[in-house]
Amino acid sequence: MRRTTYREITGQYVGFYGLMAGLGVLILLSLAAAWHMEHQGHHVTGMTNQIVWGMPHVLAIFLIVAASGALNVASLGTVFGRTWYKPLGRLSGLLALALLVGGLAVLVLDLGRADRILVAMTTYNFKSIFAWNIYLYTGFMAVVVVYLWVQMERRMNRFAPAAGLVAMIWRLVLTTGTGSIFGFLIARQAYDAAVLAPLFIAMSLSLGLASFNLTLAAICRGTGLELGDGLVSRLGRLMGVLAAVVLYFTAVQHLTNLYAAEHAGVERFILLEGGVFTALFWVGQVLLGGLVPIALVFTLPAGRALGRVVLASILVFLGGIAQIYVIVIGGQAYPLVLFPGKEVQSSFFDGVVMSYVPSWPEITLGVGGFAMAAAIVMVGLRSLRFLPESLADAALDPHHRAAPTVAEEKAPA
Amino acid sequence: MTGRTPQQGFDPRRRRFLSAAAAAAGVTLAPGVTFYGVTAAGSAAARAPEDPVTSSVRWGLLVDVNKCREGCNACVTACVEENGLRGNGRPETDAQWIRKVELRDPSTGAKRSLPLMCQHCASPPCVDVCPTGASFKRADGIVLVDKHICIGCRYCMLACPYKARSFIHEVVEDQKPYAPRGKGTVESCTFCVHRVDEGRTPACVEACAEAGGDAMTFGDLNDPDSRISKQVAAYVTDQIRPDLGLDPGVRYRNL
Numbered sequence: 001m002r003r004t005t006y007r008e009i010t011g012q013y014v015g016f017y018g019l020m021a022g023l024g025v026l027i028l029l030s031l032a033a034a035w036h037m038e039h040q041g042h043h044v045t046g047m048t049n050q051i052v053w054g055m056p057h058v059l060a061i062f063l064i065v066a067a068s069g070a071l072n073v074a075s076l077g078t079v080f081g082r083t084w085y086k087p088l089g090r091l092s093g094l095l096a097l098a099l100l101v102g103g104l105a106v107l108v109l110d111l112g113r114a115d116r117i118l119v120a121m122t123t124y125n126f127k128s129i130f131a132w133n134i135y136l137y138t139g140f141m142a143v144v145v146v147y148l149w150v151q152m153e154r155r156m157n158r159f160a161p162a163a164g165l166v167a168m169i170w171r172l173v174l175t176t177g178t179g180s181i182f183g184f185l186i187a188r189q190a191y192d193a194a195v196l197a198p199l200f201i202a203m204s205l206s207l208g209l210a211s212f213n214l215t216l217a218a219i220c221r222g223t224g225l226e227l228g229d230g231l232v233s234r235l236g237r238l239m240g241v242l243a244a245v246v247l248y249f250t251a252v253q254h255l256t257n258l259y260a261a262e263h264a265g266v267e268r269f270i271l272l273e274g275g276v277f278t279a280l281f282w283v284g285q286v287l288l289g290g291l292v293p294i295a296l297v298f299t300l301p302a303g304r305a306l307g308r309v310v311l312a313s314i315l316v317f318l319g320g321i322a323q324i325y326v327i328v329i330g331g332q333a334y335p336l337v338l339f340p341g342k343e344v345q346s347s348f349f350d351g352v353v354m355s356y357v358p359s360w361p362e363i364t365l366g367v368g369g370f371a372m373a374a375a376i377v378m379v380g381l382r383s384l385r386f387l388p389e390s391l392a393d394a395a396l397d398p399h400h401r402a403a404p405t406v407a408e409e410k411a412p413a
Numbered sequence: 414m415t416g417r418t419p420q421q422g423f424d425p426r427r428r429r430f431l432s433a434a435a436a437a438a439g440v441t442l443a444p445g446v447t448f449y450g451v452t453a454a455g456s457a458a459a460r461a462p463e464d465p466v467t468s469s470v471r472w473g474l475l476v477d478v479n480k481c482r483e484g485c486n487a488c489v490t491a492c493v494e495e496n497g498l499r500g501n502g503r504p505e506t507d508a509q510w511i512r513k514v515e516l517r518d519p520s521t522g523a524k525r526s527l528p529l530m531c532q533h534c535a536s537p538p539c540v541d542v543c544p545t546g547a548s549f550k551r552a553d554g555i556v557l558v559d560k561h562i563c564i565g566c567r568y569c570m571l572a573c574p575y576k577a578r579s580f581i582h583e584v585v586e587d588q589k590p591y592a593p594r595g596k597g598t599v600e601s602c603t604f605c606v607h608r609v610d611e612g613r614t615p616a617c618v619e620a621c622a623e624a625g626g627d628a629m630t631f632g633d634l635n636d637p638d639s640r641i642s643k644q645v646a647a648y649v650t651d652q653i654r655p656d657l658g659l660d661p662g663v664r665y666r667n668l
Contacts, residue, residue, distance in 0.1 A: 041596045043582035048505035052567040052580060112565015112580060112597030120564050123545045130544035130568050186538060186657055187574035336576050338529075338653055343517040346529070348509045348576065 004087040004395075006152075006385035009223050016222070016378070023375040030368020033361035034109035042112065046359045050349050051332045055358035056110040058324050059366030062207065063103030063373060064137070064178055065200060066320070068171040069208015070096040072238075074147065078164030084234055084396050087388035088216070089160075093148040094380045095215050095373075096171075096208075097141060102373030104137055106366055129180045136174040143167050152385065175204040182327065189266035190331030195256065199249040203320060206242035210316035213239060215377060217310050220391065228393030229305050236309035240297035243316050247290045250323075262340070269334045269353070270326065277330035280322040289319010329356050460610060471535075471554040472604055472662060473634035474618070475641050475650060476527055479667040480628035481621075483526040486513055488629065491620030492530075495605060497589040508579035508594075510602040511617055525668065528617065528629070531556055531577040531602035532653060532661030539569035539578065539601075548599075554634075554662050555604045563598040570599060574654050577601050604631075634662065 009016070037045055047054040074093050077086035085092075108114055124131045147163040150156040179200030185191040213235050220227040254271065257263040270277055293312035300308055333354045338344065344351035380386055388395070460466070492498065492511045500507035511530040517523070533556045539548045540556065547563035550556045558569075570578045578601040585594045591607035594600055605615035613619075618629040632641035644650075650664040 038597070041583040042580065043501070043503060043506045048582075049508070049570070049579050050505065050576075052570040112567070112599070113563065114565075116562070116564045119545055119562050120566075123562050125540075125543050125546035127541050128544045128568075130542060130566065134544065181568070184542070185572055187572055332571070336574060338514075338575065339516055341518070341520075342525075343519050344514055345517075346512045346514040347504065348512040349505070350512075350514055350529075350576070 005389045006087075006090065007387055007389055008383065008385055009219075009381045009387065016382075019222075020375065020378060023371045023378070026371035027368050027375065030106075030109075030365045030371065033364040033368070034114070037110070037361050037365070038114060044359065045362050046357045047362070048354070048356075050352075050354040051329060051356040053328055053332065054356065055362035056106050056366050058321065058328050059369055060103045060106035060110070061178065061324050061328065062321055063099045063106065063369050065175060065204040065324075066207040066211045067096045067099035067103060067204075068140070068175045068178075069204035069206065069242075070099055070212050071144065071167060071171055072205055072209050072242075073212055073235075074151075075164055075168045078151070078160045079168055081161075084231055087391065087396060089151050089164075090148060090386040091216065091219075091381075092212060093144050093151065093167075094377055094386050095212055097144050097148075098373040098376035098380070099208075099211060100137060100141060100144075101376060102369035102371075105372055106369035109365055110362075129177055129184050133174075133177045133181065136170070136177045140167075140170055140174050143170050171204070172201060175201045178204075182331070187336060188331055188334075189263055189337060190270070190327070190334055193253060193256070195249060195253045196327075199246070199253055202242065202245040202249045203323065206239060206246045206316055207320040209235065209239045209242055210313040210320065213309060213313040214317065216391075217306065217313075219381065219387065223387070225387065226390050226392045227306065228391055228396060229303050230393035231391055231396055232309050233300050233305040236297040236300060236305060236312060239309075239313065239316060240294045243290055243294050243319075246323075247286065247294075250285070262337075265337070266331075266334045270330055274330060274333075274353075277326050277333065281326050281330075284322030285319050285326065288315050289322055290316075293319070332356075460612070462610070466552045468552040468554075469635060470552075471634040472533070472609060473554070473632065473641055473645075474533075474604070474615070474663045475630040475644055475666060476663065477628045477630075477666045478525050478527045480626050481526050481528065482626060483515060483524065485526075485624060485626060487620040487624035487626065488528045488617035489513060491616040492602070495589070495608075495616035496592040496603075497585075497587060497594070499587070501583055503582075506580075506582035508581060508600060510577075510579070510600070527665060527668070529575065529577070529653075530617075530663070531573075531604075532575050532659070532663045533602075533604060534662070535660035537659065538572040538574065542568045542572040544568065551606075555606050555609070556601070557603055557606065558599055558601065560593055560595050560598050560600075565597040565599065567599060573601075574657055574659070 045054060071092055073085045073091075074089040076082045077089040108117055111117075120134065124134075126132070143163075143166055147160070147167045150159040150163045176197040179197040182191040183193055183196035216227070216235070219225060254267060257267050270281055272278060274281075293315040296308045296312040296315075333356060335349075335351050335353060338350065489511050496510060498508050498510060511528055514527055514529045516525040516527070533554055535554065537548070537550055537556050540550050544566060545562045545564055547559045548556070548569045549559060565580065567580055570580060578599050580599050581594055581596045584596050588594050592603070605613075608615060614631045618631045621627065621629040630641045630644060632639035634642055634645070636642055644666070645664055648666050650666045651668040652661045652664060
């Protein structure tokens with residue numbers, strides 16, 4: 001088998017430093033937003049005593065969930081032995097690390113007492129899934145670092161399948177933990193469901209791959225790295241399958257709730273009468289974030305897959321944000337049911353569907369997490385050999401030319 | 414031997430007699446004394462500061478909803494005053510430890526009014542989910558937040574079925590020394606733990622009695638002779654969301 005050669009990105013690529021400067025500005029703005037929220041208190045945000053988790057949590061959860069899924073490609077290569085994906089294993093690990101760091105940074109900077117991060121790191125209540133997640137997240141970083149090392153150090157390559165297996169199991173547990181943050185909440189009508197754990201796993205696989213596809217396309221565009229159509233088609237179709245799995249678990253989640261009369265209210269809210277949440281669910285998540293990209297990737301024109309796969313990845317990416325928004329914010333906006341069957345009224349908004357408008361500091365903080373992830377990837381690519389010399393189909397699979405899609409396109413030339 | 418432990422020489426009749434005598438003496442000799450003093454006798458016994466809190470006591474609160482008047486806010490006002498909960502005119506972010514909830518049965522039109530606060534559950538979800546253990550339950554059943562290790566993640570607020578907790582969204586000033594509060598942390602009703610530890614009743618209970626409502630009874634649910642224990646034994650009482658199995662320390666009668 002041909003040995004893949006890896007390289008750093010070198011030279012003055014157009015836009016590299018400009019992009020880094022832009023990301024730096026976004027990161028600085030997000031730090032300023034966090035400082036503003038910390039200094040003034042959270043009343044400057046859209047979050048209240050009713051909607052206690054807001055936009056920073058939506059974006060942080062997206063980043064964390066996507067981090068786990070960004071490792072799909074590495075798992076496919078080392079655990080499942082798919083040669084197409086092997087050269088991308090390093091980039092997959094780097095992106096997973098970067099997304100997780102970005103997500104955790106947002107989560108930590110939103111804390112009421114972010115200065116007490118050391119308390120969070122040293123004082124644990126092991127009955128809390130949140131405390132477990134602190135271990136799962138930091139442990140994931142350690143596992144991925146080792147995984148990257150055994151991939152990048154040739155003498156250690158033989159341990160890559162074992163490290164890959166550990167990393168894959170770890171990320172399944174990690175996403176189970178993230179889904180269980182909501183699944184374990186007995187109080188809320190929209191949560192308290194075991195299906196949230198597999199739903200979050202499916203979301204991680206789909207959103208992580210969408211993030212990977214977009215990252216890969218951007219890198220290839222920026223560095224001039226050749227990207228084979230066969231590889232792009234494979235990545236696109238795989239994302240389509242995973243997006244369909246997300247739709248499946250979403251359907252199970254809502255159908256199960258619809259069957260239970262006690263959940264009829266919250267389901268009517270999300271599916272029919274929830275205004276922005278209903279629109280985000282049907283149009284954002286299901287249609288634009290699910291059905292359209294699935295249709296796009298399963299009708300790829302031969303030889304010209306990249307544009308469609310990028311569009312589909314953008315749609316899955318945005319649909320994922322819509323989905324997490326509906327879960328996190330919609331689930332809180334629907335009032336707690338304290339007195340079933342009774343109309344309630346109080347000075348604390350009992351029985352009231354709460355509205356939430358994300359404030360600029362919240363959005364800026366969340367966007368900063370994405371900027372941080374992107375910056376980490378860029379610094380990583382420039383410092384270490386994460387990228388293969390070529391991602392042309394022929395370089396990935398010597399037999400690829402036999403595939404009809406590419407052969408037909410290239411035949412006239 | 415003059416000292417008496419709960420196990421030695423315990424005579425409920427003598428205790429009841431003494432309670433009644435104390436009540437009679439209080440009412441007769443000190444007309445200005447407030448009603449809480451009577452209700453407190455035998456229920457909220459003082460614990461010496463050096464003694465540890467024990468699980469032999471389970472503090473509880475019984476609300477007789479029939480006696481709770483719509484529009485009466487005495488308990489809320491007393492809580493705000495006692496714990497220094499001055500708001501900033503932003504109801505969505507201002508802290509509320511206790512609130513009046515008005516209920517209406519849409520099929521019959523029947524109305525109810527009741528106070529709602531931290532229910533001091535025996536199995537509190539807020540304690541289960543808190544990553545640092547800042548949310549904790551004392552041995553005597555009072556659920557509190559350790560302000561020194563609360564990181565302000567608000568997961569407990571998501572977990573509480575009663576929406577009983579508030580996040581401090583702004584700088585707080587003029588705090589009461591016995592009720593420390595801090596921006597960026599979560600807080601809720603403490604059952605006025607500083608008063609309970611002195612053998613007094615929570616401010617809301619006292620205010621309710623002063624306002625003539627007498628809808629709230631505070632006491633030790635583990636003491637069969639306490640007023641609250643006798644009432645919950647004699648009458649059917651309800652917990653809010655009993656289906657969750659949390660065993661709240663706050664009960665409601667005539668709900």
